[in-house]
Amino acid sequence: MSSAQEVCDVVYGFAEEQDFQQVRSICKSDDLDGLDYMAAMFHRWLQEPGRLVFIAKMKDRVVALESALQVDGGQTVVLQGFRVVPDLRGSGIGGALQRHVTNYIRCHFPQVSVVRLSRGDRPSPQSLAKYRLVAKEAIVSLCCETADLGPFVAELRSRLPCLAGRPPPSPVILSQQQAEALILSDHVITNLLPNKTIINDWEPLKPVEANLEVLRRRGLTWIVDREFEPTAISLCTTPYAVPYRHDAQHFNINIFGHSLASVRAVFLAQLEVLLPSLQGYQIFYTYVDPAVWPGLHQVCQNNSNVSFFQGYSEELILERDL
Secondary structure, three states, rough: OOOOHHOOOOOEEEEHHHHHHHHHHOOOOOOHHHHHOOHHHHHHHHHHEEEEEEEEEEEOEEEEEEEEEEHHHHHHHEEEEEEOHHHHHHHHHHHHHHHHHHHHHHHHHOOOOOOEEEEEEOOOOHOOOEEEEEEEEEEEEEEEEEHHHHHHHHHHHHOOOOEEEEOOOOOOEEHHHHHHHHHHOHHHHHOOOOOOOOEOOOOEEOOHHHHHHHHOOOOOOEEEEOOOHHHHEEEEEOOEEEEOOOEEEEEEEEEEEHHHHHHHHHHHHHHHHHHHHOOOEEEEEEEEEOOOHHHHHHHHOOOOOEEEOOOEEEEEEEEEEO
């Protein structure tokens, strides 16, 4: 069967609960470096306000998926979760689904003017030419048994420099109300956010009131290096299971700031908050300003059996007009 014929045989619709097992099996266990999040997110996505989960089927088999989340007060759609079954990759089905999603949004949500997405796979120049680069973050990725994380944090904390013989000020865990006020403050937007963009777990959002509800749903932990005019603000996701190993968990920490000392302080504080609730094997990504990456990577060299999961990598935030 030709690729053109395959695309013609596709039926498009919205994912439902009964599609879970098929959707879950689209990715192989080693796809996405073993960190596929679909099992953890699928049911939540189906219930999330403003999100549509599109699927493509061939002969009742789910062969591709992409989700679209309305943000920025309805002006922007964030595309997430794009995937195609292994045996049909390169057949044109993925592109056909993406065109279907774009056409559906144009027809049913005429107020949407921008499509935004995150990429971490070094897209080709031809692919990049279709988009504007909004922002970029560099990723420090680590992995370890939970039992080794405590000694790792203690080791890094013991290396923190003292000021006039005293330990540095402790970072502050923010309440939801404090976090929302701070993330919309001129100081944070102008000085800390990458190109005035909140990036949470691959979701790029404008710092506007309408997006606060999206952030509330994520169950984030917010930590700053200091409560007033911080030089680093961080948000951390709730850990979720991934297929890398039977007991593997993954979580993401986004840190906005340009000072290595401040970034390191909130990074350690986030890990200390998580420690009591963790179990199994941990794989965690920390997203920072690319200029901070070499310093944080050096800081994370350790004698505590915590390893780097991969080398230097980036998350690109891209957008195009609809």
